[in-house]
Amino acid sequence: MTQNQIIDRDYAGEGIYRENIIDHYKSPRNFGILENSDAEYMEFNPLCGDEATMQIKIKDNLIKDIKFKGKGCAISMASCSILTEKIKGKSLNEVKKLEKEQVYEMLSIPISPQRVKCALLSWETLRRLIKIYENKNG
Amino acid sequence: MQLHQSYKMELDVEKIRKDFPILARLLNKKQLIYFDSAATSQCPRIVIDSIKGFYEKHNANIHRGIHKLAEESTLMYEEAHQKVADFINADFEEIIFTKNTTEALNLLAYSLLNDLKENDEIILSQMEHHSNIVPWQQLAKLKKVKINYVKVTEEGKLNLIHLKSLINEKTRIVSITHVSNLLGTINPVKEISEIAHEKNIIFIVDAAQSIPHMKVDVKDIDADFLVFSGHKMCAPTGIGVLYGKKVLLEKISPFLYGGDMIKEVTFENTRFNDLPWKFEAGTPPIAEGIALGVAVDYLNSIGMENIEEYEDKLTQYLYKKLKEQKDVKIYGPEKRSSLVSFNLYEIHPHDVATILDSEGIAIRAGHMCAMPLVKEVLNESAVCRISLYFYNTKEEIDKFILALDKVRKVFGK
Numbered sequence: 001m002t003q004n005q006i007i008d009r010d011y012a013g014e015g016i017y018r019e020n021i022i023d024h025y026k027s028p029r030n031f032g033i034l035e036n037s038d039a040e041y042m043e044f045n046p047l048c049g050d051e052a053t054m055q056i057k058i059k060d061n062l063i064k065d066i067k068f069k070g071k072g073c074a075i076s077m078a079s080c081s082i083l084t085e086k087i088k089g090k091s092l093n094e095v096k097k098l099e100k101e102q103v104y105e106m107l108s109i110p111i112s113p114q115r116v117k118c119a120l121l122s123w124e125t126l127r128r129l130i131k132i133y134e135n136k137n138g
Numbered sequence: 139m140q141l142h143q144s145y146k147m148e149l150d151v152e153k154i155r156k157d158f159p160i161l162a163r164l165l166n167k168k169q170l171i172y173f174d175s176a177a178t179s180q181c182p183r184i185v186i187d188s189i190k191g192f193y194e195k196h197n198a199n200i201h202r203g204i205h206k207l208a209e210e211s212t213l214m215y216e217e218a219h220q221k222v223a224d225f226i227n228a229d230f231e232e233i234i235f236t237k238n239t240t241e242a243l244n245l246l247a248y249s250l251l252n253d254l255k256e257n258d259e260i261i262l263s264q265m266e267h268h269s270n271i272v273p274w275q276q277l278a279k280l281k282k283v284k285i286n287y288v289k290v291t292e293e294g295k296l297n298l299i300h301l302k303s304l305i306n307e308k309t310r311i312v313s314i315t316h317v318s319n320l321l322g323t324i325n326p327v328k329e330i331s332e333i334a335h336e337k338n339i340i341f342i343v344d345a346a347q348s349i350p351h352m353k354v355d356v357k358d359i360d361a362d363f364l365v366f367s368g369h370k371m372c373a374p375t376g377i378g379v380l381y382g383k384k385v386l387l388e389k390i391s392p393f394l395y396g397g398d399m400i401k402e403v404t405f406e407n408t409r410f411n412d413l414p415w416k417f418e419a420g421t422p423p424i425a426e427g428i429a430l431g432v433a434v435d436y437l438n439s440i441g442m443e444n445i446e447e448y449e450d451k452l453t454q455y456l457y458k459k460l461k462e463q464k465d466v467k468i469y470g471p472e473k474r475s476s477l478v479s480f481n482l483y484e485i486h487p488h489d490v491a492t493i494l495d496s497e498g499i500a501i502r503a504g505h506m507c508a509m510p511l512v513k514e515v516l517n518e519s520a521v522c523r524i525s526l527y528f529y530n531t532k533e534e535i536d537k538f539i540l541a542l543d544k545v546r547k548v549f550g551k
Contacts, residue, residue: 014496017489017548026550048488048504049512049519071519073486074549118488 016109017074024078029085034067039133043125045117050076052125054084058133061092068125075107075118082106083122096130098123141184141439149440149448155529157182157436168498171534176319176347176477176525177502178369181433185372188432192425199421201398215424218431219414225434226364227355228381231413235427238378239346240269242365243313245380245393245417246342247273250311252391256282260311261304261339263288263296263325264515265318268507270344274313288314290515294321294470302333311340316348320506320523321470322453322477324348331360340386346370350527351449351476353442356381368426373433377426380417387413394419445528449476452526456535463542465551469516477525479506482542485549487522493548497541 037055044051050072057065066088068080086106087095103123104111111119142154155161158180163170172180192214198207200215219233236242251274254260260274264287278285286304289297296314305312312334316327327343334341343364345354350371356364363386368377382390392399392410396419402409410416437445453476460466460480469479482490487503494501502523505512512518524538 014493014544014548016492022549046509048486049509050486050488051519073488075488115488115492 016111016115018109021074021078021107021109024081025074028068028077028081030067030081030088031069032067033069034065037065037067039129039136041125041129041132043121043128045072045076045121047117048073050118050121052076052080052121054080054122054125054129056129056133058092058137063087063090063092063095068122070121072121073118075109075111075115076121079103079107079119080122080125083126087126092130095126098126141435147441147444149444149528151448151529151531154440155531157184158529159183159186161529165498165500166496168496171497171499171530171537173499173501173524173526173530173534173538175350175527175530176370176523178375179350179372179527180529181374181429182372182436184436185374185429185432188429189374189425192428197425200424201415211424214428214431215422218427218434221431221434222379225438226349226381227357229384232356232381232384232387234380234382234387234414234417235422235430236365236378236380237376237423238369239267239344239365239367240273240378242378242380243269243342243344244273246313246363246365247277248393249390250340251277251281251283254281254283254310257284257308258310259284259286259304259306259308260313261286261288261301261309263301263314264290265294265296265321265323265508265511266313266315267319267344267346268509269346270313270315271510283310284308290321290511294318294323296323296325296330298326298329298333301330305333305337305339307337309337309339311342313342313344315344315346316354317345317351317475318470318508319347319477320479320508320511320521322474322479323470324473324475327359327361335360347475347477350437352446362386368430368433371430371433372436373430374426376423377430379430384413387417392417392419396420398422440528448528449526452476452530452532452535453478455532456524456526459535459539463539465546466542469521476527477523479521479523481518481521482545483549483551485545485551487520489549490522490545493545494538494541497537497544499538499541 034055038058040055042053052070054068066084160180196210198211200212220230223230223233288301291297317324331341340362343361345364345366349366364381366379369375399411399416399419400408401411465483467481491501491503504520
């Protein structure tokens with residue numbers, strides 16, 4: 001990228017705070033604690049201090065239940081809420097194939113380079129959570 | 139561009155702003171309001187020109203060539219050391235150029251901890267930047283040296299009674315920041331220096347956040363070592379300073395080895411160079427060093443007392459305006475250096491910063507590289523920080539206060 005391209009790039013600004021994002025931030029879905037979860041993982045974003053803990057319950061290779069708890073900016077918390085909502089009921093194999101780009105699509109807001117870590121906190125947590133589950137259950 | 143005439147005066151900020159090309163920039167189609175000078179300050183044209191001028195006219199390695207260009211670059215680079223020395227009332231031999239404050243502190247940690255014994259102790263404070271914690275912490279583990287942290291009071295000041303209580307016959311080093319990069323607290327370094335020296339303890343001052351904003355005199359403070367960065371005081375990145383008392387610099391061993399720091403090398407042994415070159419191994423950032431000298435000229439031309447006085451008024455104005463906001467929580471004492479950290483409602487600092495950015499206002503959000511202070515002392519996960527410099531204005535502060543309404547609106551508060 002040349003300097004001018006960097007400066008002239010379309011800027012999303014406060015446009016990332018769409019109604020849907022604020023709604024998920026203020027009333028997060030799947031927020032709380034799962035009793036008897038099958039696996040649990042806490043991820044931390046040292047850049048801004050955001051943190052998310054996710055817990056899952058798996059049955060017959062399906063995500064039977066998922067909950068998260070955390071502290072962070074609107075983007076990272078809305079992303080946890082939206083992602084957990086989307087994957088509930090899906091198969092483990094499907095969820096494992098989930099790419100970063102699909103998370104961006106779910107959020108449907110333009111993510112600037114500085115906010116990538118916020119947007120993907122949910123995805124990183126989920127990825128590691130599933131690894132932990134698989135290690136535990138062979 | 140001419141340098142300004144320094145005498146006791148009100149700053150002509152409109153004129154000063156024209157010295158900084160970047161301040162004319164638009165940010166997200168709005169006039170840039172730069173409130174992040176504690177992270178890095180902007181460069182005046184005279185500094186930018188000096189870098190360009192060096193590469194166009196004088197570029198050569200220093201202390202090596204016999205040719206004219208090498209003579210010029212060596213002279214210019216050495217002159218920059220002298221300018222920095224004069225700026226803080228030190229001698230030429232006492233000024234070592236480093237990459238930044240962090241490197242200077244690493245140099246000290248490596249060189250000083252070398253001489254420490256198991257169970258010796260060093261004292262830092264809870265309000266240190268990571269750069270004045272991590273080097274000590276990591277090396278202390280290897281040497282089995284204990285670190286004690288001076289507590290921060292409710293108000294955000296250093297607890298000097300606690301500091302005194304931490305000192306014992308095993309204490310070897312006290313390393314404290316002059317100004318907190320998060321709380322804005324101006325620490326009484328002269329008093330701390332006396333406390334430390336009473337017990338023959340080495341006293342190190344992290345002056346990264348004070349040097350750009352106030353007159354700092356190493357002899358007046360009686361600091362054994364004092365460190366700072368160029369890029370927070372109108373110079374480019376890649377250049378920092380370690381000041382050390384000559385007797386101490388002669389005693390401690392170098393941190394980096396290589397070219398230029400030697401006098402004589404055989405296959406078995408090396409005799410180190412004289413001060414300050416003993417600590418400047420390899421080809422240094424020559425253009426950046428020279429540019430730091432130019433930045434010092436620039437600051438002198440405005441006058442550090444004038445800068446301090448102007449910024450003090452500006453900071454008090456910002457503090458007062460923020461204090462009037464019922465939903466704003468401010469961290470640190472009222473009497474402070476040129477920065478204010480705060481939180482707005484329950485809105486995350488990253489969200490505040492993103493919305494302000496869309497208004498052209500550049501602020502810092504996060505833990506300010508002082509994670510233990512934010513998490514363990516303030517019990518927050520992050521804060522917003524406005525940091526001012528002498529090129530900022532009251533009008534910019536007013537615009538920022540108005541922009542907070544936009545943040546509230548987005549979050550429906």
